[in-house]
Structures are given as C-alpha cells and as structure tokens.
Amino acid sequence: MSSNTVRLNVEQASYAYSAGERQAPLFTLEATSFQARSRELVAVLGPNASGKSTLLRLIAGTLKPLSGRVELDGFHTSQLEARTRAQRIAVVQQESPILFPLRAWEYVLQGRHPYGRTFHFESEEDFAIVENALEQVGAKHVAERWMDKISGGEKQRVVVARALAQQPLLLLLDEPTLHLDIGAQVELLERLRHLAVRNHHTVVVVTHELNLAAAFADQVVLLHKGKCLKVGPPAEVYRRELLEQVYEAPLEVEYSPEGRPRVSIRGGKEIGLGSTPAQVV
Amino acid sequence: MRRMTFRRVLWVCTLQAVVLLAVVVVALKLGAVPISVTDLVYSLGRVAIGHDSQLPSQFQVIVFGLRLPRIILAIFVGAALSVAGAGYQALLRNPLADPYVLGVSGGAALGAICSLIFAPEIPLVTPAAAFVGATLTITAVYFLGRRQGQLDGSTLLLGGVIVASFLQAVIMFLMTTLAGRELRGTSFWLMGDLSTPSPEEIGWVFAVGLAVSIGAIYSTSADLNLMLGGENEAIHLGVNVKRVKLVVYVAASVLTGLAVSVSGAIGYVGLLVPHALRWLVGSDYRILIPASALGGAIVVVVADTLARTIAAPTEFPVGAMTAMAGAPVFIYLLRRRMR
Amino acid sequence: MPQKFLSQAARVCVATALLCVPSVCAQTSLGTPGPVLRQFTDEAGRRVSVPVSPQRIISLAPAMTETLFALGVEDRIVGVTDFCDYPPAARKKPRIGGAINPNFEQIVALQPDLVLAQALTLNRRETVDALERLGLTVYATSASTVEGVLESTRLVGEVTGAGQRGEQLVTQLRERLGRLKQRLEGRPPRRVLFVVWHEPLISVGTETFLGDALRLAGAVPVVETEQDWPRLSLEEVVRQQPEYLVFASAHEQGVEHLLAGLKQRPGWRDLEAMKHHRVAIVSDAINRPAPRLVEAIEQLARQLHPEAFEEKEVTGSSQLGLRPMSSATATARNAGAGTSR
Numbered sequence: 001m002s003s004n005t006v007r008l009n010v011e012q013a014s015y016a017y018s019a020g021e022r023q024a025p026l027f028t029l030e031a032t033s034f035q036a037r038s039r040e041l042v043a044v045l046g047p048n049a050s051g052k053s054t055l056l057r058l059i060a061g062t063l064k065p066l067s068g069r070v071e072l073d074g075f076h077t078s079q080l081e082a083r084t085r086a087q088r089i090a091v092v093q094q095e096s097p098i099l100f101p102l103r104a105w106e107y108v109l110q111g112r113h114p115y116g117r118t119f120h121f122e123s124e125e126d127f128a129i130v131e132n133a134l135e136q137v138g139a140k141h142v143a144e145r146w147m148d149k150i151s152g153g154e155k156q157r158v159v160v161a162r163a164l165a166q167q168p169l170l171l172l173l174d175e176p177t178l179h180l181d182i183g184a185q186v187e188l189l190e191r192l193r194h195l196a197v198r199n200h201h202t203v204v205v206v207t208h209e210l211n212l213a214a215a216f217a218d219q220v221v222l223l224h225k226g227k228c229l230k231v232g233p234p235a236e237v238y239r240r241e242l243l244e245q246v247y248e249a250p251l252e253v254e255y256s257p258e259g260r261p262r263v264s265i266r267g268g269k270e271i272g273l274g275s276t277p278a279q280v281v
Numbered sequence: 282m283r284r285m286t287f288r289r290v291l292w293v294c295t296l297q298a299v300v301l302l303a304v305v306v307v308a309l310k311l312g313a314v315p316i317s318v319t320d321l322v323y324s325l326g327r328v329a330i331g332h333d334s335q336l337p338s339q340f341q342v343i344v345f346g347l348r349l350p351r352i353i354l355a356i357f358v359g360a361a362l363s364v365a366g367a368g369y370q371a372l373l374r375n376p377l378a379d380p381y382v383l384g385v386s387g388g389a390a391l392g393a394i395c396s397l398i399f400a401p402e403i404p405l406v407t408p409a410a411a412f413v414g415a416t417l418t419i420t421a422v423y424f425l426g427r428r429q430g431q432l433d434g435s436t437l438l439l440g441g442v443i444v445a446s447f448l449q450a451v452i453m454f455l456m457t458t459l460a461g462r463e464l465r466g467t468s469f470w471l472m473g474d475l476s477t478p479s480p481e482e483i484g485w486v487f488a489v490g491l492a493v494s495i496g497a498i499y500s501t502s503a504d505l506n507l508m509l510g511g512e513n514e515a516i517h518l519g520v521n522v523k524r525v526k527l528v529v530y531v532a533a534s535v536l537t538g539l540a541v542s543v544s545g546a547i548g549y550v551g552l553l554v555p556h557a558l559r560w561l562v563g564s565d566y567r568i569l570i571p572a573s574a575l576g577g578a579i580v581v582v583v584a585d586t587l588a589r590t591i592a593a594p595t596e597f598p599v600g601a602m603t604a605m606a607g608a609p610v611f612i613y614l615l616r617r618r619m620r
Numbered sequence: 621m622p623q624k625f626l627s628q629a630a631r632v633c634v635a636t637a638l639l640c641v642p643s644v645c646a647q648t649s650l651g652t653p654g655p656v657l658r659q660f661t662d663e664a665g666r667r668v669s670v671p672v673s674p675q676r677i678i679s680l681a682p683a684m685t686e687t688l689f690a691l692g693v694e695d696r697i698v699g700v701t702d703f704c705d706y707p708p709a710a711r712k713k714p715r716i717g718g719a720i721n722p723n724f725e726q727i728v729a730l731q732p733d734l735v736l737a738q739a740l741t742l743n744r745r746e747t748v749d750a751l752e753r754l755g756l757t758v759y760a761t762s763a764s765t766v767e768g769v770l771e772s773t774r775l776v777g778e779v780t781g782a783g784q785r786g787e788q789l790v791t792q793l794r795e796r797l798g799r800l801k802q803r804l805e806g807r808p809p810r811r812v813l814f815v816v817w818h819e820p821l822i823s824v825g826t827e828t829f830l831g832d833a834l835r836l837a838g839a840v841p842v843v844e845t846e847q848d849w850p851r852l853s854l855e856e857v858v859r860q861q862p863e864y865l866v867f868a869s870a871h872e873q874g875v876e877h878l879l880a881g882l883k884q885r886p887g888w889r890d891l892e893a894m895k896h897h898r899v900a901i902v903s904d905a906i907n908r909p910a911p912r913l914v915e916a917i918e919q920l921a922r923q924l925h926p927e928a929f930e931e932k933e934v935t936g937s938s939q940l941g942l943r944p945m946s947s948a949t950a951t952a953r954n955a956g957a958g959t960s961r
Contacts, residue, residue: 060517062513062516062517082516082519082520082521083519083521084519085519086517086518086519087519089517090517091517093511093513093514093517096510096511096514097510097511098510100376100509100559100564101564102510102564107510109284110506110507110510110518111518113503113504113507113518113519113520114518114519116503118500118503119499119500120503121284121286121287121567122284127284166518312725313723313725313726313729314725314726314728314729339728339729339731342728342754342755343725343728343729346728346754347724347725347728347754348725407746457851458847474721476721476723476724477721477724477744477746477747477750478724478750478753478754479750480749480753589723593723595702595717595718595723596717596718596721596723598721
C-alpha cells in the first residue's frame, strides 16, 4: 500500500438524530467530505455539539450514513462485520470504564480479540504484540500494574496501546487529551504522530483543542453546528474570521516559523496549550 | 505476565473435579442409614465396570436409587445456578446480580403452583409446568428489556424486577384464595428442596439442557470478558454485542428455569459461587464459567448432604442451608468491597 | 504433552460416567417378592397390589397411625412420622421424618411391604409417586366427609388384613353417630365460628371432613365457603355474630390463655360469643380423619347442645358419661381411653 493512495474516503456523509421515526431531526450532521492517507494525522475540530462525535461514529462504522459514504480501503465501514472492522479500525473513546480489576497487559491483550476464534486462547505471538504495543506508547513499566492504580496519563497510554494491538489501518481517538495536563497532552499527540508515520496508520483525532490540532495535524476538518465549514491543512483552515465565527470569541492567529498557526485571544493574552473546555480554545 | 491457557483451565477444572468426586463419595456414605465406605467404594467400582454391585437390595436402593440420583441432581442444580449467576453478572454488568433477579424463579413457581391446582394427577406435570412458567417469564422480560432493538442491561433489570414482584403477588393471591389442599409442600419448594426423588426423565432433560446452555455461554466467554469493560468498547473490539447478549440471556435464563423447576429456588449459590471463584481464579470468563459450574456443584452437594444429615431423620430444605451459610459470606463480601 | 494427556483423561472420565448410568438405573427397584397379592383401587384412584397380610406397615400420617392402632394391627407397624403421638404407644415406634417431607432412606431401610398415606389432606402426591418409583406399595386414603373417614377406616382394615375388626369398629362408630343424630333431632343447629388460627383469621370450609364433623355436631358455620382453609374477614364474622366460638386444642389451658388475650382486641371484643364466653373447646382429634373423630364430634355436640344430653344414658356407652361444659377436656380424656381396643 503506497502512502499516496487515499485510505479513508468520507464523501458527502451525513446523519440525523431524531426522537422518533416520523419526527423532525434533533440534530443533523450535514454532508461532510474529506480524505485521509496513511501516515497522516487528521484533526476533527469544533466546539461542543458541532457534530464531531457523530462524524467519528460514521467513520468508525457504528453509524450508517444517511447519505453519502464512508469507505476504508474501498469498504463501507458500516457494512463491515464487527470482527473485520475491529481488525482495521481501532477506536479510543473518551471514557474507559473498568468494571472488574484488570492488569495493564490484560487490558492491552483485549486488543487481540478480533483475531481470535471462538474458543481461542491467546498465543505467544499475541503476547509479543502486546509487549511491543506497550513499548511503543512508553508504558512498558506499568505492564503488571492494575488499571485502576495507574495515573491518568499512563492509563491513556495503555488505552492507546490496546488500540495498537489491534494492528489497525485506522486509529480513531475521541478527545484523548481531555483529562491530561499540558505535558501529557503534547506527549500524546507527538506519540500519535510518530506512530502514524512508523506504523503507517491513519490517525483521526477528534478534539476541540485548537493549538494542539494546529501543531500536530496534517489536515483539519472544521465543524460548526453540524456543518463542515472547511477542510485542509491547518494554515488554510485557521482563518481568523472563520475561527471567530465558530468559537464566538475575539481571536488572533499567528504563525510559527514552520508555518503552523497559533491561536490566541485578541488583546495579547496567550492562551496556553493545556486549556480546559471552559475556555475558548 | 501469566496468560490464560487451555492448560490452566484444565488444571483448575481437574482439581475441582477431584474435590467433587471426593465430596460425592462422602455424600453417598452419609445419610440417615449408615453405609460403610468400603462397601460403598467396592460396589461403585463394580458398577463402573458394569457388574452388579453386590449390596443387599435395600442398600442398593438407598445408594443408587435415592442418594446417587439426588447427588447428581444437586450437581446439575449447582452448576446451572452458578453459571447462570456468572452470566447474568456479565449481562447486567452488576456483580450483585443473581439468577432470580429477572423473575425466572417467580415464573417457575407460578407454573408449579398452577399445575398443582389444576392438574394434580399426572406425574412430571409439575416440573414441566414450572419450566413452561419460566419460559414465558423469560420471553416477557425479554420484550420488556429491549431498547432500540437489543437487550439493554438496566432496562432488563428494571423489567425483570417488576415482573418478579408481579409474579410474587399473583402467587400470594393464589395461595390465599385457592383451595389449599394441593399446596402443601409449596413452602419447601419455595425455599429450595431436593428431598423428594424425581423421575429419571427429569435428570436426562436437565443434563441435555445443562450441557447445551453452558456450552452456549462458554462460547461467548471471550466476548463477555470484553463486554465487562463497556459495550461500546466491546463493539469496537469486534464483539457482536447484540448476539452475545441474547445468547447469554437465553442460556442463563434456561439454566435458572431448569434448576428452579426441579428444586425450587435455592438461594445464594448463583450469587456467591462466581464471586468466590473470581477471587480464586480471576475474572476471565474462559475459566470462570467451568470453574463456577464445578464450584457450584460442590457447594450444592455439600449443602444438600448437610441438609439431610445434620438432624436426621428430619430433613431441612437445602435452600435453608445455603441461606444460613450464604448470608454471612455475602455480608463479608459487601464489606470488603466497601473498603 | 501434558495438555493432550489431560484432555484424553477427561474424555475417559466422561465416558465412564455415562456408562455407569444404565447399570445404576437397573438397580433401583425393590420389587415386592413373592407372596399372594390382592388388587385394590385406593381412594386416590391408584391401582395397588397389596400382600394379603402385610407385616411391615409404615404410616405417613398421624391419623393413619391412630387408625392402625384402633384396628389392632399396631404390632405390624414398623415406622411412623415424627408427629404420630396418639395413642402414646405410637411414640415408641421408629420414626421416618415428617409427613410432608419424610425421609425416604429411612422408609426404604425399614423394608415395608405396605405404606399408608393420607392423600387428600396431608401427604403430597410427589411423595406417593416417589415411593412408588422406588418399588414400594403405597395405599392412599382420601376423605372429605365424616362418612368418608369411616369408610377409609374400614378399607384400611381390609387392606391390612384386619377386615373383620374394621367392620366392627366402623359399625360401632356409625351407631354412635346415629344416636347422636337422634339426640340432636329437631334442635336448630348452632351458628359457630371454627377458629383454625386467629391471626390471620382462618376457619374451615364445608367441603372438608372437619366441616362435615361440625355439621354432625349440630353446628353450622357462620361463613360457608368451599375453600378448605378460608381466610375470613373479622368484620364479616362480627356482623354474623356466631353463637359459639370453637377451638380445637390438645391443652385447654392454652386456649384459655389465647382467649384472655383476644378479649381485648378490636373485632374480637365485639363478638357476643366472646363477651359471654360461649366458647367450645374440642380435642385435637377433630383435626384427624381417624376413629377418634367421632368422639370429638360428640364432645363438641355436648358443648353446643347441653340440653340434649340431660337425660341419663341407658345402654353400653358408659364411657360417655355426663359432665358439665367446663370439663369437656376431662370427658375427652375418659372417652379416649375407651376407643382403642
């Protein structure tokens, strides 16, 4: 698979939620299109209730688009059988509840489930993959520890390791930086970029963190109230007027020496990278 | 990293099987009528080879016609209840779930009571009617427990609890208003009782139902491990959550229905045996299911043997034994969780 | 490789267990050997083959034990329930557990050639079925009237080879009932409430032998129902104002104590019968479908219609005697000493 071919093709995909069958839709995601290749990191950006989660689910294949299509290597994601889909798409959700106590390596081992038969017990190879995944996220030192006893950052890394253990083509992350401090946030995104390049993944990150997205994404999909406003490299998408319209706040866009945009509140206050959802960025 | 392998499962199960065998031999020896161990082992050996056991005829009837069938039934009931409990705990994602929480035992009780009132003279009718009652309840609760086309844990729990209390009310009503002459012994049955010998056919039907249901649940055990971490997570890891929930629901409910139809509602086994085994062998359902089955079998055989020997010739219902032992254990477990 | 060996071993174990089953099943019937059998259809409609003179009889009900003693076959009784307490000699017999949940092992170990059950009012159908499957001979009675009880007694006599004694006994009992009927001729029956239990208030229905016994004692229930053990509304009973309250008890003091407590309670204190202490206490025999039932009926009739018993007795039944109402229990005891012969 050459890195130039389009892997993920979202073409005019739309969706609508309604309370009942014949009732008016409560929320609509309008036709959205973008494409992603291997080794690319795409950020789906927007404030709350912009349709990001819906788009994520359409990509993950758990929702079927009302119109348009979502294809991964030519296959409709919503039509794939659960097992096959799990071998190609790995999803990291916002919350990972753990009901019964579990060690980190057991958690990561769950990522091998899509490859097992019904009465399957994991093989040496599966274990090698688990070790490798933990190493790639820098969490090998917590392998034997219980999941409810490790720090938030370490837990997040283990969750990503599980996604890696699935050996997917596509890695989807829903607000992975929500509960992390600045350092951990940057570290996570850096690692994701690195993994994308090294393992030829396509990574799609749903986030509302403007500056993180700007710093690490190859492409940005900007959503606002169910509409896709713009798709493109950060430099193109981060237009002041556009961002101000979406975030409803006075903003200023500057450019780093590498050409990456940086957003701050107009009036000179630099808004840090580790901001909470209550603030605008 | 210690992985779950087939070998480990086999070792644990073999160990439990050995314990079970020892318990069975002791249970065969004990009873209102004393039988020596040597006689017993000798005759068991002969029977296993296919010869006549050489015991005097009334001892033969006691050992092979009374105790052994009763022990076998206790094994089945213990295995059924424990696996059903483990299954419901995964399905409802609630460690406090027991096999009766969804109303299956109420339905079986109602079926049994109706059969005692309306058709008292035909043998085998009572357990059959109990099972029919259980099946109808399973179906009704299934429809109540659905949300957006598939079973939903909390909706199921709510529906089940409501159905259970409704059935209880109907049972109370019937017991107070109807004749009463056919309802003697109902209190024993409601507590859980293995003291009346059952016809052989019941044993066979139970064995088949047990094997099929446990097999079905076991086939989803890897999926269940994942579902414990959340349904969405499981879906994303390739589990067909809708199908797994249906299979586990039906299989666990059938197991409960079988157990209750035969022995009434023996309590605490389905709740505590999976817990105890989780503590001993871990939460992986690939080992928890067979271990629970064997563990439950051991517990019910022990409880039943105690029930019939502690104050011989008076017999307690086996449910009384499990409740007396189970309640303190349950309290202990709750307190550990709260710490 | 250990894994393979273990799964092989598992397979062998399962196979052995499965092979055991048929041979085990073949050995589970006692079967009655040899002697001459007579065919009966018992009162539950079952066909039973009983040896001509059963020598090892087990009784599954206290009333049945009493009946057997009354028929004179007590030497052939080898097992009774924990609750068989009359006559006192019955307490010395080996025990086989309760009536509802008997101990099957004990029963089998005693090797009975006849087991007697009281089907309608006490023993369970499952118990009878299970005993049958074990190869034992079970004969069940089922009486819902006093006449039915007498007939059961006669049939049990026949089945146990005491047919003559049975006929005699039943004829005597019928005569007594006949005389009682004469005495009560023309007297309006008393309206009564038979209290099985006071809280909740449970009485007895007309379709039971107990209900029939009340009728023969010259009583009519204030609330008539077909349910066997109806729960009645105290309000309704107060509205009906029964003339007498009837209690069955083995100990008179127990009932007096109970009444003292009830007298203060709402509802109960509004009953005329309670206020004027029009209470009849009858022996526990009224609960048992056995020969003593007749004597309990007489005892009750005496308390409800004392005027009918004021003339002197002429013939044989001197054990009845004339006693005032308050020593009803004493009468019962004296009468009791006379019936088992």
